[in-house]
Amino acid sequence: xxxxxxxxxxxxxxxxxxxxxxxxxxxxxxxxxxxxxxxxxxxxxxxxxxxxxxxxxxxxxxxxxxxxxxxxxxxxxxxxxxxxxxxxxxxxxxxxxxxxxxxxxxxxxxxxxxxxxxxxxxxxxxxxxxxxxxxxxxxxxxxxxxxxxxxxxxxxxxxxxxxxxxxxxxxxxxxxxxxxxxxxxxxxxxxxxxxxxxxxxxxxxxxxxxxxxxxxxxxxxxxxxxxxxxxxxxxxxxxxxxxxxxxxxxxxxxxxxxxxxxxxxxxxxxxxxxxxxxxxxxxx
DNA sequence: AGTGGCCCCTGGCGGC
DNA sequence: TGCCGCCAGGGGCCAC
Numbered sequence: 582x583x584x585x586x587x588x589x590x591x592x593x594x595x596x597x598x599x600x601x602x603x604x605x606x607x608x609x610x611x612x613x614x615x616x617x618x619x620x621x622x623x624x625x626x627x628x629x630x631x632x633x634x635x636x637x638x639x640x641x642x643x644x645x646x647x648x649x650x651x652x653x654x655x656x657x658x659x660x661x662x663x664x665x666x667x668x669x670x671x672x673x674x675x676x677x678x679x680x681x682x683x684x685x686x687x688x689x690x691x692x693x694x695x696x697x698x699x700x701x702x703x704x705x706x707x708x709x710x711x712x713x714x715x716x717x718x719x720x721x722x723x724x725x726x727x728x729x730x731x732x733x734x735x736x737x738x739x740x741x742x743x744x745x746x747x748x749x750x751x752x753x754x755x756x757x758x759x760x761x762x763x764x765x766x767x768x769x770x771x772x773x774x775x776x777x778x779x780x781x782x783x784x785x786x787x788x789x790x791x792x793x794x795x796x797x798x799x800x801x802x803x804x805x806x807x808x809x810x811x812x813x814x815x816x817x818x819x820x821x822x823x824x825x826x827x828x829x830x831x832x833x834x835x836x837x838x839x840x841x842x843x844x845x846x847x848x849x850x851x852x853x854x855x856x857x858x859x860x861x862x863x864x865x
Numbered sequence: 866a867g868t869g870g871c872c873c874c875t876g877g878c879g880g881c
Numbered sequence: 882t883g884c885c886g887c888c889a890g891g892g893g894c895c896a897c
Contacts, residue, residue, distance in 0.1 A: 582890065614873090641891085658891050659874085675875095693874045695891070734867065743892080751890070843869075844890070 583657040585748030586791030604632045607681030615677040617697040640711045640747030652704040661696030664688040711747040726777040737765035738842040757784040759821045764855040821847040
């Protein structure tokens, strides 16, 4: 499940492999629903002939900026990946869209077909609904605290909400909460300033480690392809994710697994006690 | 306003 | 061994 560190790794790989400057000469669409808009026919005719001028990331979106004021936004959802290759090989059964380039080709690979692309001259109409970038300096501890406490939602659900903060998915949300020592069901409005500050710091540390490790490969059938093969070695750094029943690396208590917001959620019941307001304690 | 249910998909895996 | 049914999981949408 590509999250911020995996998309960032892909972005950096595509740049170092020389995708910017390449021209899209041809499009083959094998699964039409991979193209969210415009229609597959318009998509092909509008994108053909354009040169890639830049590659950005916003949350879990990768944006290929194209000459002539167009952007290709790609969301990889669960199993999507993008492979930039100079070899002409037969399409894999899971290749959904192949862009022929003036040199090489760019393959959108997506086993479970959840990924989506949008070709648009107004990417902001899609990206504006995303919350702040975790590493953006405009996301100050004060702003994070006010966003956290101005509503009452369980922390896990809030961290997964791309409108609250952009780029966290199930893996890095669980790992951030573990690092911060916060129970996933903690209501967001009970955190004090220092707990909020710690959570923001932990989110940044967990994501930064993920990027330095070139992302997380779980090796369980999810494709998660970066352009230079599978994603990186961050699985070795995971403390609680998919470790239910195994000892907490900090205190050795068994890691628990619960469902929160329809997502499996992993935490240490000892290191991540549930905080509540004093008034709510009294009523229990 | 916040949460839960359901949907989209398919490979992998547990159960028998 | 083989087959069936269940599950994960990001995000959109709808109901409560």
